[in-house]
Amino acid sequence: MRAFLLALLAAAGVVPAARAQDPFEIQVYDAETATPGEIGLETHLNSVLTGRRKTSPEGEAPTHRVFHATLEPHLGVTDFMELGMYLQSAVRPGFGYDWAGFKLRAKVRAPTSGWLKLGLNGEVSFIPKRFEAAGTGGELRPIAEGAFGPLTLGVNPIVGFTFDNGVHADLEPCARALMRLAPWLSAGAEYYSSLGPIDGLLPASEQVHRVFGVVELYSGHLDVNFGIGGGTGDESFLAKAILTVRP
Template sequence: MMAMLGVVPPGAHAAPDEIQVYTEEMDDPGAFGLELHVNYVPDGKREPSYPGEMLSNHRLQVTPEFSYGVTKSLEAGLYLPVAMSGDGELYANGLRLRLKYIAPRAEDAHFFWGMNVELGYSSHRVSESAMALELRPIIGYRDERWLLSFNPILDTDLSTNVSRKSNFEPALKVTHSVIPGIRAGFEYYGEYGPIDRLLPAPGLTHTLYGVMDVDLNGLDVNFGIGHGLQNAEDQWIAKAIIAFPFK
């Protein structure tokens, strides 16, 4: 996410290691999957928000995500985030576990809904809170031409040294089929503050990505270029997600 001139509201974050809007896509029961999340910040945060924070400027993040289809409606996942700082040092930054549920639906149904629950440990380099919990509802629509998915995320720090109020961080994805195998559109990520006292409009954080989703003979690639519209800490971000399905 990208910093605009002016005051950044408390709780604004630099680009996370996973920049993704969740949809109804799942591993088949008994199947393993691997997604490689890669993002790079060519113009980002240069001053730390707390002692020991890794600055996002010129930071490269690579996060393998291993997944497994438990049932048709339930998928488990494990993230292992790694980052290279602007000075070339390599760091492991924790781990996260998740469970994703997508409600059963008819084969020809276009609407979908579900929930992703994620519990994670982060190093002090990337978060003041060592433990965090994310609740991510998934609400969407997909047909041959359009995909729309909305994630009204609640993100809660669990460590005792920080606020434990849940923050509202909505994410939205809209894409349209360009040619067979290629969709183009946008992804939006916001930071709206504590759920019990949302920030006023001037204090909200908005980041917008232009994205493409490409199917390369079963290898799915999501690519995007992001820019902050308001109050974000990073000016520009390039991100990619490469999905390798396994049977």
Template sequence: MKILYAFIFLVFLLNTAKAQDNYEIQVYGSETVDPGRTMVELHSNYTVNGFKTKVDGELPDNHEVHETIEITHGWTPWFETGFYFFNSIGSEGRTAYVGSHIRPRFAAPLAWKWPVGVSISTEFGYQKKAFSANTSTLEIRPIVDKRWNRVYVSVNPTLDKSFAGPDQNKGFIFSPNVKGSYDISKVVALGLEYYGSTGPFFHYDAFQKEMQQLFIATDLNTDPDWEFNGGIGYGFTSGTEKAIVKIIIGRRF
């Protein structure tokens, strides 16, 4: 219960602080893909209640499906590279290939025997202007996680930078993600996932313009080669989609 209270406190502490674009809604763990293996994931997200008008030239995302293919290959015990292909499905010209990112990630080797898992991900790529006003972006994502028996916590204090678009002169934007889960069995874990964004450091957006989302999520651990994560999220501000459903299915080869 103390760990649960600490997680809830951390969520509300960060809540005073724009979530990930809703193509890949995921809090990362520190572990990388094993060397010589490849992980293929499908991120499927449906915006049940989202934006209904254009914002900064972006098409609305209400009742839109986002399908993202992620392919990650492990090169060493501490380095992997991921590739993303973003796609949108919707009415009124919203069905399209959206863009692609590349994501190298480095992890602290297990041989260092640190008390927590640590890695850092850097993600860079392009998105079409009709789907993202900031068309060229960089994400720097430190990852720290820890497991205590059945309890798991991961914190991603992410920094976002735009090189083309309305945010290109805003510097780095703080976008924290936090996950806490509890294994109710050997197969099923239930938890909360938080996604937020404050705007630029020291020039924070007004609260209602920030993105604040909380997901109730579940992870299924049926096989070490398979991954499943699903959840329902709610946005607390006018700058956030009110309701999103997400499913992630992954397979290691």
């Protein structure tokens, strides 16, 4: 699989380079898509409790005590495809509210009916350089999800792209394990990472690895995911929440 990705990216003229984790959406995707005509809204909230206190060498603003908020409306267009977008903002200490760009995405799922569900999400992003030095980018996010009784496992082996001075690709896998404790409650853990260019991963000391403890609450029209965690990298301690509204 890795050899196939390298060959595909080489054919497209991709040049690897480092890319940071997305601070506006801390989520492991499931393989579900909205039904045709169905509208939904997710709100992503997170606070960097311990982050970078100075401007980065690339000109990115400090992240310490920054609050991120992202609105993600989506629409089901077929039985297996949905379209969505992200409207991003931040509140920065000493600055206040700040517009943080937008993304467009398409998500498809395979017509599987067994224990394994598969999907693929693709997106393009347009971000102010004070938040992401490259400015424009995107991702391809394969999705695999399996249910084993009350336990659900999911993995997203993300390939993230930036489009400054060519196309650069990084490997950013994430995964989760959730245990259903009640019809309205699950708990588990989520893992996020940024490993570096796909044809030459960074040394372990330069990679980013983060683990969150998470709780999910379910009701008829509103689901809530709450997590707190951290690890390596500039943003080492974070709290996050995802509110999902369904009609």
